[in-house]
Amino acid sequence: MDHIRRAPKAVLHDHLDGGLRPATIVELADAVGYGDLPETDPAQLAIWFREAADSPALEGGAGLERYLETFAHTCAVMQTRDALFRVAAECAEDLAADGVVYAEVRYAPEQHLEAGLTLEEVVEAVNEGFREGERRALAAGHRIRVGALLTAMRHAARSLEIAELANRYRDLGVVGFDIAGAEAGFPPTRHLDAFEYLKRENNHFTIHAGEAFGLPSIWQALQWCGADRLGHGVRLIDDIQVAHDGSVKLGRLAAYVRDKRVPLEMCPTSNLQTGAAPSYAEHPIGLLRRLHFRVTVNTDNRLMGGTSMSQEFAHLVNAFGYTLDDMQWFTVNAMKSAFIPFDERLAMINDVIKPGYAELKSEWLFRQAAAETAVASESTRDQGVGQG
Numbered sequence: 001m002d003h004i005r006r007a008p009k010a011v012l013h014d015h016l017d018g019g020l021r022p023a024t025i026v027e028l029a030d031a032v033g034y035g036d037l038p039e040t041d042p043a044q045l046a047i048w049f050r051e052a053a054d055s056p057a058l059e060g061g062a063g064l065e066r067y068l069e070t071f072a073h074t075c076a077v078m079q080t081r082d083a084l085f086r087v088a089a090e091c092a093e094d095l096a097a098d099g100v101v102y103a104e105v106r107y108a109p110e111q112h113l114e115a116g117l118t119l120e121e122v123v124e125a126v127n128e129g130f131r132e133g134e135r136r137a138l139a140a141g142h143r144i145r146v147g148a149l150l151t152a153m154r155h156a157a158r159s160l161e162i163a164e165l166a167n168r169y170r171d172l173g174v175v176g177f178d179i180a181g182a183e184a185g186f187p188p189t190r191h192l193d194a195f196e197y198l199k200r201e202n203n204h205f206t207i208h209a210g211e212a213f214g215l216p217s218i219w220q221a222l223q224w225c226g227a228d229r230l231g232h233g234v235r236l237i238d239d240i241q242v243a244h245d246g247s248v249k250l251g252r253l254a255a256y257v258r259d260k261r262v263p264l265e266m267c268p269t270s271n272l273q274t275g276a277a278p279s280y281a282e283h284p285i286g287l288l289r290r291l292h293f294r295v296t297v298n299t300d301n302r303l304m305g306g307t308s309m310s311q312e313f314a315h316l317v318n319a320f321g322y323t324l325d326d327m328q329w330f331t332v333n334a335m336k337s338a339f340i341p342f343d344e345r346l347a348m349i350n351d352v353i354k355p356g357y358a359e360l361k362s363e364w365l366f367r368q369a370a371a372e373t374a375v376a377s378e379s380t381r382d383q384g385v386g387q388g
């Protein structure tokens with residue numbers, strides 16, 4: 001686990017309102033007089049979030065309301081400039097402490113307007129929080145770079161406005177756009193004007209698609225909306241046939257996704273919680289990695305999943321026997337698929353990620369010397385203590 005935490009990682013799919021520290025929620029609720037938290041002890045609250053998010057899978061969909069309730073609580077305490085600043089700063093700090101060197105963190109500005117902030121004020125507070133978090137991380141010995149993705153809600157009608165906002169804050173901390181929320185009944189094509197606007201502006205976007213809903217959602221996200229990446233995309237597995245002899249046949253859509261190197265933002269723990277995958281070992285990421293799709297590993301909601309990037313990788317190492325080479329492959333995939341400029345992605349891969357893995361992978365070379373040193377210093381201690 002220590003190796004996994006120290007390895008450089010990149011996350012492309014992490015929700016700001018899904019990653020708060022439980023103690024921060026309690027303190028912020030207290031500060032703004034929000035009295036609806038189900039628990040006021042941080043440890044109990046952490047358990048409540050985890051269990052509430054587990055319930056859709058456990059209760060066959062009946063717990064979906066409870067799952068959504070978790071975000072009502074986090075959003076409720078993220079309505080002021082100070083709260084957004086704090087949550088964003090802590091997000092960057094927590095990711096950095098977990099060994100994440102590059103993160104794209106998303107949130108929906110329209111969900112933070114209840115106390116009178118404007119969309120612009122929300123974006124600026126979060127951006128300043130990320131910068132503060134990057135500085136604190138550096139002071140603690142961790143380097144991280146965080147970019148924001150602005151999310152529009154699928155059921156709402158503000159996507160064009162949010163897309164324009166993302167474009168306005170481009171190069172000012174916002175690196176792209178996303179669309180999220182319940183898939184069923186809200187196809188991405190409802191928001192075509194937002195996507196067409198972003199394409200005309202040469203901007204980037206990802207779409208939550210193929211999580212609960214099937215192939216049509218993925219197909220629309222790619223072929224109608226022109227998404228650069230797919231959020232989840234686990235249902236792509238429905239377009240791949242594996243025969244008894246192990247041979248594999250890709251359908252047209254799956255073949256297109258692989259041929260065009262469309263990045264898949266996979267979030268194993270989240271998929272288990274929502275029932276999109278039955279177990280880590282049966283998660284489509286195993287097959288998709290084997291078939292060399294452009295797969296990336298992500299957290300989705302660290303609070304609701306009780307997870308982190310290191311935790312996600314630990315689960316995959318357990319389930320599939322992945323090595324540091326596999327981790328590096330996933331991380332390079334993520335960095336290739338990031339929305340920052342090409343030269344910066346390349347520098348991150350060549351100057352940060354690859355050297356980081358090389359350092360970890362070379363440690364075995366010196367293990368013998370380290371073991372001998374440990375033995376030597378132990379015997380010196382045994383013989384020498386008290387003689388000086």
Ligand SMILES: [Zn+2]
Binds near residue numbers: 180
């Ligand atoms: Zn998500």
